[in-house]
Structure formats: C-alpha cells, structure tokens
Amino acid sequence: MELLALVLIPFIAAMLLLAFRPAAMARGIALVSTLLSFALVLWLWYSWNGSMVIGVSHDWVPAWGMRFVLGYGGIGLLMLILTGLLFPFIIGTGYKQPVGDPSLVNALLLFCQSALFGVFLAQNAFLFYVFFELSLIPIFFLLMFWGGAHKRSITIRFFLYTLLGGLALLFSVAYVTLQTPVPHSADFTALAALDLPMNVQVWLFWTMFLAFAIKMPIFPFHSWQPETYTMAPTQGTMVLSAVMGKMGLYGIVVFLFTIVPEGALHWSSWVIGISLFGALYAAVIAFRQNDFKRMIAYSSMSHFGLMCAALFTWNAYGISGTLYQTLAHGVLMVCLFYIVGAVAQRTGSTDFAGMGGLKTKMPRMALLFMFVTANAIALPLTQSFVGEWLMYNGLWQWNNWTAFAGVALIVLGAIYMLYAYQRVMLGPDRAIDVTDADDEEHFFLVPLIAITLLVGIFPNVILHVVDGPVQQLLNSFTSLP
C-alpha cells in the first residue's frame, strides 16, 4: 500500500495544482508533497529487511502478461532514495529561479516524479515501459513551454530520440513476453527465468540497450543531449540529468543483466569501449565549451559514460561503484545546475564571456561552488570519490587499459571543472553589480553539500543497500556458461 501511495502522492498533488491553480501556494504544496514522499521513502528504507518486497500485485490484462506489480529490492530502493531526495530540491529551485506559471510547472514536475517512482517500483516489464514513457510527457511540456532558444525543434528532436529507444524497448518487451510459457507473463521474475538462446540474446541485447543508451545518454546516441540540457529550464535539466538518466542505468540492471545476461556478456567489451570513448570525447568537448550550462551538460555525459562502462565490468567493485555513483551524480548535477542558474540570473546569460572575477563580489557563492567543484572532481572525502574509486577498481580488474582510460578521465575532469571555476569566479574584478549568495541559496546548497560529505565519509550507508543485490547478480553471472 505504501508503494501505491508513493506513486499516488505526487500524482494527486499535481492534479490538485492543475484543478485549483493556486499560483501563490503552488510551490509550497509541491514541496510538502515531495517531502512527504521522501519521508515515505525513508520509512521504506528503515523498514527494509534486505529482501525483495512486493507491495501491490493485481492483474491488468492477463492475456498479454500485463500485471500491475509494485515492489522493490536494494537497487530499486537506491533509485527511490535518489528520486525522493532530489525532488524537494528540484521543486525548491523554483523559489529562487522561477519559470512560468508556478501551478503548471510544479504540476508537471510532480507528474514526472510520480512516473519515476513508478519506473523504479515496477516489477513487470510492461508496467516499467508504461511509466518509462509517461515520465517523458511532462518533461516534453516543460521544455516546450519554457525552454530557451529553438525550444520547439530541440524538444521534438529530444522527444523522438527517446521515443525511438522506447519503441525498441516495447518491441523487446513484447518479444520476451511471448517467449514465456502460456499463460504469458511480463513479470521480471518470469522473464529472468527465461533461458533465451544465444543467437536471440545477441540481437535482443541491442534492441533493449538502445532505449537505455539513449536515455543516459551514451556515445553514439547522445546527440540530443547537449542542446536539450542547455535549452531546458533549470528544473527540467535537473530532472533530466539527475534522475531520468538514471532510468537508463537502472534499466540495464533489471533488463539486460537479468533477461539477456549472455548477450550482455557477449557485448560487454563493446559497450565498455564505446562508453569510455564517449566519456573521454565528452570530457574533451566539455573543456572547449564557452557556455557554462553546456559545459556541465557535457560533463554529465562524460560521467554517464564512465558509469555505464563500470556497470559492464561484471565485478562487485564496478557495479556497486556505479550504483553508488548514481546517487552522487544526482546530487552533484542538482548542485551544479543550481549554481549555473544562480550565476546566470546575476550575469544575464550562461556564457562564460559575461562571467569571471565574480569571487570578489560573491565570496560566499564562490566558496559553495568550490565545495561542489571538489565533489565534481572527486576529491577524497566527497561522495564522488567513493563512487569513482570503486568504478576505477572495477575497470582495473576488467583490463589495465580501461583503467588507464579511467585515470585519463580523472585528469580531464579536473581540468575542465577547474578551468570552468577559473572562468566563472577568478580573474580580474568585473565592474558589474552582483549580489552574493543569499539565505535561500545557502538553504538550498548547504544541505546538499552536507549530504555529499556525510555520505562521502560514511559510504557504507548506501553501499549496504546495494551489497546484497549486487552479490546476487554476480552469483547469477558465475552460473553462466
């Protein structure tokens, strides 16, 4: 029942916002709703005993294996924590950096949260797909209404790109469902029990991977990402990078690793290759960007490349590291895009040309940004350090050369982040009139930085959640031929 509530709370709150349009109180209502959801997630975490929990289970259309099953294991729980934790902050961004009609914006964000909870709770492949696509619709409108330059064409391109992946996934779901014994079932448990022949797994891997590769995005499927992130309103970018991209990683774990494990094993060196290449490529491009937001967009893509590569290393370090990093990356992206928004609000654009020398005018903001930068380049004691260290270990065990590429990524990451810091904050003083970070901005960034440090110092809090499921996955891999 709590699981159904998790999907329904944001949905009902959004419907209320749409029906009554309380412009002044809209953000407050949305914030209360997201905090309520987060409290519920924390309670689920607290009461979780380490095994798979099935909360709701109803038949929907039995003939086609569609069932409404909600539940969560360790990996799903981590994703719920991510969604629950970040949405209050994403809603909170609207206080300081408002866009458009607050009731409508917050309603769309809440619809999106509802669908995302659904994705991470769904235990039926068809249900997963439905939520996977539904999460796209609110974002489509968010981008279409309040995007920046060329919003129409960019939004349509983003939408079609992700739908292409979605339809490929739907094709795969339909295919695997029909392979289950009669009566067909699309439940993940039933699909995991399938032992598909190798020649099928080899192509089925790609029709599924396409959806998730586009969602993250991974190298040759990324061309929608930089422009969409740059053009989207800050809150939209946050949702896309911090939470929706994670659906891709989560999908790889629940679809590829359980339904087509042999196919995943067969292609893993390819996937690691293109992911790492994409990560290095994005890092180099990030360095060359003249636009703050665009630079962060490329850095996000670089991180996703690394996470995807580590996920396919098939060892506990790599997989746990990636899962840990999903949370770290989410927190990091919310912080970074918030700072981009805050600075752009003061200088009038996200272009580096209009920035520089801001440190003397806004020393507090500079300090906060420094903390976030430290997290971005994975200094020890920050959250990203733990994740990246684990991922490098995983890559090292896979192959020395991939680890070398990983080390190159650390260096490149430090270069582009510090270079960006330099261009925004340091340099000769500008004669522009900007105000320093105010209470509200502290109230937003300080908790996130505190989480970064706390979880960075005590990583076991999170690692504990995914330990069991990761071991289980690895055990299922060792039994493969």
Add this chain to the structure above:
Amino acid sequence: MSALILISVLAVLVLYLGLFGNKSWLAPIGVLGLLGAIALFASGWHIDHHLMGGMVKFDRFSIGFNIAMVAITVLIFLFGPDYYARAKDNVAEQYALMLFSLVGGFLLSSYTNLLMLFLGIEVLSIPLYILAGAKKNSLRSNEASFKYFLLGSFSTAFLLMGIALLYGLTGSFELTVLGEHIANAGSSDMLLNFGLFFTVTGLAFKMGAVPFHFWKPDVYQGAPTLVTIFMATVVMMAATAGFFRLIDVTGMPGMLAQIMVLLVLATLLVGNVIALRQTNFKRLMAYSSIAHSGFLLLALLTDEGLVEGHGTAVGRTLLYYTFTYSLATTGLFILFTIAKRANNGAEHNDIFRGLFAAKPWLALCALAMLLSLAGIPLTAGFIAKYQVFLLAIGAGWLKVMGFGVLMALLGIYYYFMVVRELFVRPDQPVTFVVSPLNWLVVSVCAVAVLVLGVWPSLI
C-alpha cells in the same frame, strides 16, 4: 436480421421526414433508431444467426463490429444538428444515405458468400459517392465525388474479376467451399492466386492501402467534414471487417502473403512519410488513416486462416484498433470543424492555435485523442498498436514489425506537430464557439479513449 431491417426502414423514414422540411427532428429520430439497432444486436450476442440461405452470418465478430459502427454513427449524428445548422435543404437525404451506407457495412462484416461481399461493398459505396459531393457548389466537393466514383468503380471491377475467377475455380460463391479448396488443393494454383489477388485489391482500395490510396487525401479534403468523419470511421471499420472475413477463411496461401507484406510495407511507408509534410489538417488525417490501415493490414497478415482460435485474436485486435481509432478521429474532426469556423474556414494545422488558452478542457481532450492516434501509453491507441505488435511477433514477422515500429515513430512526429499548435498562442485572439452537444461528444470520445486505454479488457 431485425437490426438490418430496422436501419433500412429508419433510412426511408428519415428520408420521408425530410419532406416536412423540419430538420430538427432528423438527428434525434436517427439516434433513437440507431440505439434500437444496438439493443437488437446486443440481444443476439451469444447466438450465431445464419440468414438469407446462409449467405450472411451474424456471429460475435460481426455483431461486435456492427455495434461499434452503429455507436460511431450515433456520435456522428449527434454532431449533425450543429454541422447542418446553416444548411437549407437535402439534410434528410444525407442522414438517410449514411444509414444506407451503414447497412452495407453490416453486410461487409457478416458475409459468408462472395456475392454478399460484392453487394456489401456496393451498398456501402454508392451512397458515399453522392455524399462526397454533397456540397453541390464547391469545386473540391465535386472533384472528391467524381474521383471517388471513378476509382471506386474501377476497384469494384477488379473485385468482380477476382470473385469470378474464384467462382471459376471452385464452382461456388461460398467462402467455406473456397476454404476447403485451399486446404485440400494447396496454393500453387495460378487461378487461385489471381482470384485472391484481385479480390484483395478491391478490399485494399476501400481501406486505402498503398498503392490504392490516391483517392483518400483528395476525397477526405473535398468531402464535407461530416462525411469525411463517416468515411474515416465507419467505412474504414466496414472495409477492415470485410477484409478479415475473407482472410480468416483463406489464410495466407502462397503468393497472397508476399503481396500482403508488400502492401503493409508500402502502406506504412507512404502513409507515414507523406503525412510528415502535410499542412492541411484534413489531408494529414487522410494520410494518417492510410498509415493506420498499414497497421491493420499487418494484423490481417498474421491471420493463419482456418487454424482454430487464432482468428478470434486477430478479429478482436481489429475491432479494438478500428473502434478506438474511430473514436479519436471523430472527436478530432469535430474539434477541427469548431476551429475551422473560428478561423474563417481555414483548414491549416495552425487553426488549433490558442485552443488551450481559450478552452483548456477541449484542448486536453484533443491532446488525449492525438496521443491515442500517436500510440502513447495509457491511451487506447497504444494498446491497439501493442496488440498488433504482439500478433506480428507471435506469427514471426519480426522484420516487418521492426519496420512498423520505426514508422510508428514517424507517426508520433506529425501528431505532435498538431499537439504543439494546441498550446501556441495565436497572433490574433480567436473565439471558439462550442455547442453543448459538440462539447459532450468530444468529451465522450476523449474519455472513452483513455478509459479503453487503461482497461483494454472492456472490449
């Protein structure tokens, strides 16, 4: 049977009522009669009736299709009073012709004899030739009527040719005899292949499958919108049902499967690709209906013929697909008429601009129906496409189905070009005038599309 007679008598009655010149009575009486027909059909739900010496069979499939066709006609009739509010004469004739055409639809969904197939197609089509030209002073309407008549009679000639060849082969018009012949004699016979080819050509023409689609955009655009709705919904359903009746007996012997694959590929490709460039909403809907007939043909392709139990799944899918498609199309065309009036008769896609600002509920309805046509989850259109995909995968047409997925993606693009217009602010303020009855019909269509999408087992 009684429903068949009821509708025929109803049409004559409506025609006579027209003599009194009071057109406000026509639609209510028509709707009452149609509801009566639904009740009569529903009462015979569980029993198969054989009529006219076994040439017509009302079974579950045909009754389901008939009820769906009548239900859509009811929605169209409810739109009638508003649509014909300014028309002076010939209103009764148009209602009556639609009813006659509907009778043809009944025959198409329930024939078991090739002669009845021919009769059904003719009874369906001849009123349509007149209806398409109902705007006597409009050049486009005349063009539509003439074009439809010429091409339609041409395709009917093909159909007759096919039926004659099949008769020559089996010595009977009965479908069961044909089925037995295929089961015993195999499919290598040239006469059989040509006979089926010509028969399928005639049916594919009515569905608007490529390369028999050329009439569709011009006729949809030229015909009065109310008639366009009727052609896009009821006629489409009737043609699909008629096609299924044939395929369910013959299956896919030899060359027919290859021809059908070519039809499916060409229809999906041409329908979707040409729709991308359409700026006139009626033409867009015409190409979208061609694209949808591609998916329907894909479902038909999977029918194995006499294999027990398989045909019912295909039939149910076709019924669900065409019915939900018709609901969305009806609602959208009504909104189109409203928007066209608000924009002084323009038919361009951007006449929907400002609908969300002026009438948010109607814009949301339009959104739901467009999402359904595009096939986005939780709408009926999505479930319909998913069923077709399941059938195609189950029958092993994986590559054709992969092509269909790509084409569905193109479809999403052009529907979202219209969705975009709903939310754009217009250059000058536009006032949309909506009569309560239209509001009701549009709402019913949109809600039905969503409800059927969430609970697909209702059909």
